[in-house]
Amino acid sequence: MAESYQNIAIRKNLISKETVLVPKKTFGSVPINVALVYPNTYTIGMSNLGFHSIFYQVNSRDDALCHRAFFSLKNSIDDYINTLEADKPINEYDIIGFSISFELDYINILKILDTMGIPLSSKERQGPLIMAGGPALTCNPEPLADFIDFFVIGEGEEIIHEIIKTYREHKSSSKDEILEALAQIEGVYVPQFCNVDYDETENVADIKTHPKAQMPVKRRWIKNLDDYNTESVILTPYTEFKNMFLLEVSRGCGRNCRFCMAGYCYRVPRQRSLDKVLERAEYGARFMQKIGLVGAAVSDYPFIDKLAEELIKSRIKFSVSSLRADSLREPLMAALAYSGHKTLTVAPEAGSERLRKVINKGISEEHVVNAAKLARKFGIKNLKLYYIIGLPYEKNEDIDEMIEFLVALKNTFKNSYSNLTVSINPFIPKPFTPFQWIGMEDIKSLNEKIKLIQNKLKPHGIKVIFESPRMSEIQAGLARGNRHTAKLLYEIYKNGATNSAFSKTKIDGKGLEFYAHREIDKKAVLPWEHINIGLSKAYFLGEYNRATNGQPTEKCTEEKCQKCRICQIK
Template identity: 65%
Template sequence: MSNLGFHSIYHQINSREDSLCHRAFVSLMDENFSRIQAFESEQPLDVYDILGFSISFELDYINVLKILDRSGLPLLAKDRERPLVIAGGPAVTFNPEPLTPFFDAFVIGEGEEVIHEIIETFTNLRHRSKQEILESLSAVQGVYVPDFYEVKYDKTGRVLEFTAKNKAHDCIRKRWIKKLDDIKTESVILTPNTEFKDMFLLEVSRGCGRNCRFCMAGYCYRVPRARSLGYVLDRAEFGFKFKKKIGLVGAAISDYPYIDELSENFIRRQIKFSVSSLRADTLREPLMEGLARSGHRTLTIAPEAGSQRLRDVINKGINEGHVLNSISLAHKYGIHNVKLYYIIGLPTETDGDIDEMIDFLVQIKDFMKKIGNKTGNLSISVNPFIPKPWTPFQWVGMESIDTLNKKINRLKNSLKPKGIRVIFESPRLSEIQSALARGDRLMGILLYEAYKLGGKTSSYKKIEIEGRNIEYYAHRHLAFEDTLPWDHIDIGLKKEYFINEYKRALQGKFTRRCTDEICSTCRICQHK
């Protein structure tokens, strides 16, 4: 319910006179097999024409099957005539293949415009067969109907050939909104029963041009776009009438081109606000003052990699000085707690990078005391590196579970005695996420079998099909010349660009930021 993409599509559908959108959820606390109903109507889901999913994370794939099952619907798309089951969201934009057995169609990219084309196509053909409706939907830019594509694999599981059928497009081209001010992406349902119950959420920007080489969102949602200052101020004034705080949403709020003016306006108008993300190299006084006045008590930033060498490899673009300056600035405005996000198991990472990470964190702890911050807590959140499609590291396999666990234990043993809290994600869960992220259609069958065994983490370990299992998909290395399972998706960037970025990563070369004024890095602006 806190997903702004969910809110946005809900608003777009309900703004039409010929359509009605209701919500449905599965409770992860409900162990009983209770039938799911729409929240507004209390009707079963099979009475609706279209069942739509917004999917952001791979670990939610198993919950998709749970929702279909608890709705009394067949899990496999080939066994259903109605309703049509469609998915959108970040996870399916970069690689829908593991979910193809279960969905009739996917939206690739941003959905605020294409949802109207889908509704109009369906309305005109609603009394025709499912096959005829899907054939018409496949002609809509950004709509992928997996049943109209045939995939052939070799004996090792590599994709040999991907062939379009039924006059479907050879490539499915991503949809994206050119002018954000033309659409509303904000809270449209205000409810206490959600993660950010005291906030009115408001998107200020979309996409990121930072070229962090591990980050899928930075590539799949390029071109970077920002809403005008006037638009954001107007919608923030509106939202503040209903909630105690405005939640600013974007890839990096401190990169928003009008963030100083926006923060100063909020301070003058006594509007409290929060942010979804910050960068240490663009954090300045107006924003920090505004956050402090809004009640923030923790500075959260992401160095990501343990050493400067490794930050150069991933093109993070920040250094230790940026981190220390941010901590000092936060302390100046009464924000004493510090939380840092790190990724372990990045390509080329060595024990020396972990050594440097530990040394710097101890230095931070000492620095906090030196500037007079004697009460603030320092914590780190450590997550295993998960290779994602449409990034320069899409060919690299995830590091082994044993190696990752050794690194986590080393960090805990070295940092906890220094008073630094270590939070970490289970490498076993990350392995499942990695397998789903870079999986193909056979991975979807593995997912199906795991669900039938209960859908627990341990269930995935018990499944193997045609000699391939979770470990195969999570840790396999791919070659530049391979046909990748997601090669039929066109996000506007060519494979050669990612190969070049991978080579630059190994050399530690910097790729400059993508901006409206400069378009010479990836040339995606020329593709739009």
């Protein structure tokens, strides 16, 4: 197999436009060679800070190098998956590490391995070792368990060094011996050391574990963010955030939104110190026109007003990844306006005040109106609102209330905004959330709600964009799947991985829609229960009951409390 001339030309163009802020290393110049693969396009992968962070951490070592590869350098699968840095096939590296952010990219992993002639089944492979990590896999790695040799459960900046060290010490050993050694690292999950049986309802019936495997597998997380620089290390114009140096200011969110997997996956909420953020922002401003501040809710960063003021004093323009309507204040908005921010984006999520109490969103219509007033005051002309439909306990009245509010908002600010855009996204139940037991709403109902919203808002000049309920269903099926889902994914790939294959492929009469929509008994052992993210099942059941009763849960504070108690875990 040879790489096409078109791919070679694209590769050379991409490299020529990159500014690399880490030392470059030659393939084979160090004992361990790692190919870090993003199973989507170059543009999306290079917009991902987690991808940048692992690339930097491996290359910071004297005994290892990391080179990048992508499912596609443009918009479709490449005929040969070579690394950018060395133009080497990924199967010539010791470890292939997949950085995975979205369930919809799972099928691309099978395509990548198969394209490069690497056996899909972990049990049929001797090398290279296949590693995978990311938030979706931290919460439920089972749908990829047949294909991946070992998973990183949690945050990777610290554990990747332990993995490289252990691999180097056992590199001359057999694959099983290497995996046994890796399984001793806290946060490493080796699926072949955990055998799972299911009953006829797809609930876990029995789990048998290898004597040397640590079960449950404990999530790793960084205690002090200042110890690691999580920021852009390769600058390129071909990203979602061109002309921007990305810089993480915080990680995790303590708002306790009950639908949000990231809020639980990245708990405890942590912040970088103001001095650290300013130092790295000044560094990034040497290379790019603008700094991109990244966090679950940047407006919640405790030093955001001071940070905004100091950045503007230094004539550093910036943008933000996310905002909450209830924590927006004038210093931040003034600085965003100075920086050329064109759109205010906030997420009420649920359509009514009642439903926002169910999901514990903590945002009112008044918060959204006040945020819109602030944007108007500082000349920000575009307003975008995110909503979720199909939430647990949603009623038709909730949709009606959302429509009424949006029409009123448009009329109130009709001379203030160039565009009012509403993004509608179907609710996707995720593991390790209080709604993990609840099935997704059926596709027909979701489509009817989207059509109703479009028809009601269009006459008022409100633009409606939406995520496909069918694509959301696939995502939900993979998010809530088990090892039978891995076999289903394999069959889907064999059947061409088309929309039809996703819809029609079934095993024992069950397709992905079964896993998306099924209700799971509260007493059942969950498919992901052998993963320990630090929060008990009883905690999630308690939050489920509070949601049922519309009861709020206070946000996390820096002080130790008695709510989830995760911050008391050593």
